[in-house]
Amino acid sequence: MALQLARGAVTAHGTIGPMSDESSPRPAYDSAFLRACRREPVPHTPVWFMRQAGRALPEYRKLREGTAMLDSCMRPDMVTEITLQPVRRLGVDAAIFFSDIVVPLKAIGVDLDIVPGVGPVVAEPFRTARDLDRLPVLTPEHVPYITEAVRALVGELGATPLIGFAGAPFTLASYLVEGGPSRNHARTKALMYGEPELWSQLLDRLADITLAFLRVQIDAGASAVQLFDSWVGALPAQDYRAFVQPHSARVLAGVGDVPRIHFGVGTGELLHDMGAAGADVVGVDWRVPLDEAVRRIGPGKALQGNLDPTLVFAPDDVVRRKVHEVLVAGKAAEGHVFNLGHGVLPETDPDVLARIVDLVHAGV
Amino acid sequence: MALQLARGAVTAHGTIGPMSDESSPRPAYDSAFLRACRREPVPHTPVWFMRQAGRALPEYRKLREGTAMLDSCMRPDMVTEITLQPVRRLGVDAAIFFSDIVVPLKAIGVDLDIVPGVGPVVAEPFRTARDLDRLPVLTPEHVPYITEAVRALVGELGATPLIGFAGAPFTLASYLVEGGPSRNHARTKALMYGEPELWSQLLDRLADITLAFLRVQIDAGASAVQLFDSWVGALPAQDYRAFVQPHSARVLAGVGDVPRIHFGVGTGELLHDMGAAGADVVGVDWRVPLDEAVRRIGPGKALQGNLDPTLVFAPDDVVRRKVHEVLVAGKAAEGHVFNLGHGVLPETDPDVLARIVDLVHAGV
Numbered sequence: 001m002a003l004q005l006a007r008g009a010v011t012a013h014g015t016i017g018p019m020s021d022e023s024s025p026r027p028a029y030d031s032a033f034l035r036a037c038r039r040e041p042v043p044h045t046p047v048w049f050m051r052q053a054g055r056a057l058p059e060y061r062k063l064r065e066g067t068a069m070l071d072s073c074m075r076p077d078m079v080t081e082i083t084l085q086p087v088r089r090l091g092v093d094a095a096i097f098f099s100d101i102v103v104p105l106k107a108i109g110v111d112l113d114i115v116p117g118v119g120p121v122v123a124e125p126f127r128t129a130r131d132l133d134r135l136p137v138l139t140p141e142h143v144p145y146i147t148e149a150v151r152a153l154v155g156e157l158g159a160t161p162l163i164g165f166a167g168a169p170f171t172l173a174s175y176l177v178e179g180g181p182s183r184n185h186a187r188t189k190a191l192m193y194g195e196p197e198l199w200s201q202l203l204d205r206l207a208d209i210t211l212a213f214l215r216v217q218i219d220a221g222a223s224a225v226q227l228f229d230s231w232v233g234a235l236p237a238q239d240y241r242a243f244v245q246p247h248s249a250r251v252l253a254g255v256g257d258v259p260r261i262h263f264g265v266g267t268g269e270l271l272h273d274m275g276a277a278g279a280d281v282v283g284v285d286w287r288v289p290l291d292e293a294v295r296r297i298g299p300g301k302a303l304q305g306n307l308d309p310t311l312v313f314a315p316d317d318v319v320r321r322k323v324h325e326v327l328v329a330g331k332a333a334e335g336h337v338f339n340l341g342h343g344v345l346p347e348t349d350p351d352v353l354a355r356i357v358d359l360v361h362a363g364v
Numbered sequence: 365m366a367l368q369l370a371r372g373a374v375t376a377h378g379t380i381g382p383m384s385d386e387s388s389p390r391p392a393y394d395s396a397f398l399r400a401c402r403r404e405p406v407p408h409t410p411v412w413f414m415r416q417a418g419r420a421l422p423e424y425r426k427l428r429e430g431t432a433m434l435d436s437c438m439r440p441d442m443v444t445e446i447t448l449q450p451v452r453r454l455g456v457d458a459a460i461f462f463s464d465i466v467v468p469l470k471a472i473g474v475d476l477d478i479v480p481g482v483g484p485v486v487a488e489p490f491r492t493a494r495d496l497d498r499l500p501v502l503t504p505e506h507v508p509y510i511t512e513a514v515r516a517l518v519g520e521l522g523a524t525p526l527i528g529f530a531g532a533p534f535t536l537a538s539y540l541v542e543g544g545p546s547r548n549h550a551r552t553k554a555l556m557y558g559e560p561e562l563w564s565q566l567l568d569r570l571a572d573i574t575l576a577f578l579r580v581q582i583d584a585g586a587s588a589v590q591l592f593d594s595w596v597g598a599l600p601a602q603d604y605r606a607f608v609q610p611h612s613a614r615v616l617a618g619v620g621d622v623p624r625i626h627f628g629v630g631t632g633e634l635l636h637d638m639g640a641a642g643a644d645v646v647g648v649d650w651r652v653p654l655d656e657a658v659r660r661i662g663p664g665k666a667l668q669g670n671l672d673p674t675l676v677f678a679p680d681d682v683v684r685r686k687v688h689e690v691l692v693a694g695k696a697a698e699g700h701v702f703n704l705g706h707g708v709l710p711e712t713d714p715d716v717l718a719r720i721v722d723l724v725h726a727g728v
Contacts, residue, residue, distance in 0.1 A: 186709060190677035193686075236651050236672070268632055269651050287600050287633050308600070313554035322557075345550060 028161035037259035039335035046093035047360040051343030052086035069114040079149035101167030104213040125179035138212040154221035164217030168229035169206040203247040226261040233266030252278030286341030291332035302335030392525035401623035403699035410457035415707030416450035433478040443513040465531030468577040489543035502576040518585035528581030532593035533570035567611040590625040597630030616642030650705030655696035666699030
């Protein structure tokens with residue numbers, strides 16, 4: 001519990017009420033974060049930040065010095081330390097497992113690397129049905145370092161929940177088909193529209209891999225998962241439903257024993273369908289106010305979001321006002337997990353993030 | 365009229381009915397494009413493509429060889445030829461004046477260049493109130509090459525309308541504040557949220573410049589304008605209304621003697637407010653079906669859009685089906701100008717664009 005006590009005095013962590021008795025099998029079960037995911041009453045609005053473990057933290061930059069991104073994702077000691085850093089420093093209500101979207105692809109043998117300043121680069125992009133053979137099913141034996149890191153983390157984190165992490169089939173497909181990051185996803189869409197059967201086979205494979213990658217994390221003790229479909233906002237809803245949703249739904253159905261968060265940036269048009277894919281919590285970017293998101297998504301879901309990540313560069317009174325607006329709009333939801341509307345920008349001052357945690361915990 | 369006759373036999377150009385008599389002061393007045401902008405009956409749905417003049421055309425690439433982008437925008441002979449190329453080749457219903465968003469800034473003396481593969485790069489980004497002095501009002505004397513090119517074009521184009529071109533204040537501000545293209549517009553938003561008075565002064569200046577740049581084109585004979593707010597989709601609607609809309613509205617009000625098209629990518633949340641800023645035609649990206657866009661925008665507007673620009677890489681039957689879907693959804697609008705939902709991608713096969721023109725003209 002030392003982790004929480006570091007900022008516990010400020011944020012009133014750890015006093016959750018009658019259900020947090022010693023006999024609970026999972027110490028994080030009654031955390032504000034998991035309660036909000038389940039749409040249960042919470043002592044305070046829980047908050048974490050996408051990319052909270054990363055370049056915004058000086059201790060992260062120091063630890064990563066001399067270690068390539070993918071190497072750091074495959075070393076349990078580094079994954080554990082990096083995942084814990086923002087929990088210690090910021091007092092957030094959940095840890096997010098430090099990894100990268102392409103880690104499961106690397107683990108099954110896809111020749112790829114993460115190039116600094118560029119992103120994932122795939123040596124031989126996916127082109128034909130023969131390339132399906134390069135995508136075998138992922139087993140726990142492919143990723144022993146994931147199991148080891150999650151186990152270590154769950155032990156360290158105590159009552160702070162750990163969120164498992166994976167990229168969704170569409171976004172993985174985009175990296176594989178484009179060969180790297182893409183602005184327009186033109187080749188990806190060309191495959192999707194032009195060869196719908198091959199597309200379906202590809203996304204089926206990727207759904208298997210993603211599901212297995214999340215199951216490894218859950219089996220090792222992760223108490224929620226976030227499925228990132230970073231780039232799916234490039235699709236109109238009609239095509240999302242036809243070409244993507246069934247595959248994401250299969251992943252989400254397969255991890256149904258813990259709360260499932262589902263997020264993509266620029267997905268204002270897809271919020272309903274991403275919820276309907278089987279999410280318990282729908283992540284919302286900063287463009288759609290949470291009360292409007294509730295109307296689009298419908299009942300039976302919690303929401304996560306959605307402070308504009310650039311607002312950390314604004315003066316304190318603006319930050320305070322915008323946090324307040326998000327909290328007020330979030331009251332329209334059956335459950336609200338405060339977050340940014342996209343990942344923490346590398347130039348972010350961690351003190352501002354800590355300040356936001358305090359504002360959220362203090363409430364409106 | 366030679367330009368139109370080249371593809372006129374295919375597309376039934378130029379037979380517009382009783383109003384196109386010889387006494388009409390503006391030969392393009394009764395074009396399908398301008399009629400659609402005015403929400404009048406049309407002989408066929410008009411079509412043009414954002415970035416139709418550009419790298420997708422081999423004749424463009426050849427002409428531009430050895431000439432820097434900004435230089436080409438300041439040479440009337442090149443502007444004229446480049447603007448005409450897609451009209452000749454594709455049979456589109458309108459020409460769009462070939463220029464770049466930063467041309468008016470360059471014209472008033474801002475030290476900037478367009479770096480191939482990067483985009484506009486501003487030597488000294490906008491930081492403080494003192495930088496306002498570097499943004500004097502634009503006069504026709506700053507841009508004699510624009511007047512000359514528009515006059516030449518209007519003469520050449522005959523009954524084919526010429527759309528004037530300018531970037532909107534927010535997007536210009538982003539280039540000035542960031543110093544170049546930006547993914548997150550973090551500095552821009554920091555200025556907007558953190559120094560709202562300076563922000564307002566900056567956008568006021570840029571509105572003056574943009575308005576003057578469009579007026580030069582209208583006075584020389586452009587018969588419509590498109591105000592591009594390329595990046596404004598990065599803002600939620602509330603902040604668009606507070607920080608951007610009044611300035612864009614002033615530009616649009618100032619050019620009210622010709623139809624005004626207003627477009628930004630990823631603006632699904634802003635469509636109503638961009639229409640309310642004073643657009644006659646609201647451009648819609650591919651994420652929002654046109655019938656849904658009509659519901660958001662409300663009555664009294666025409667719509668422009670919105671085929672996904674990556675669909676040019678799909679097989680012909682998919683292109684045909686998607687064009688059909690856009691045309692059907694567009695029937696919900698009081699006027700519909702067919703276009704892509706964003707600019708033509710450089711890798712696009714011009715023959716596919718010509719095929720789309722034919723499909724649109726043939727109708728549903």
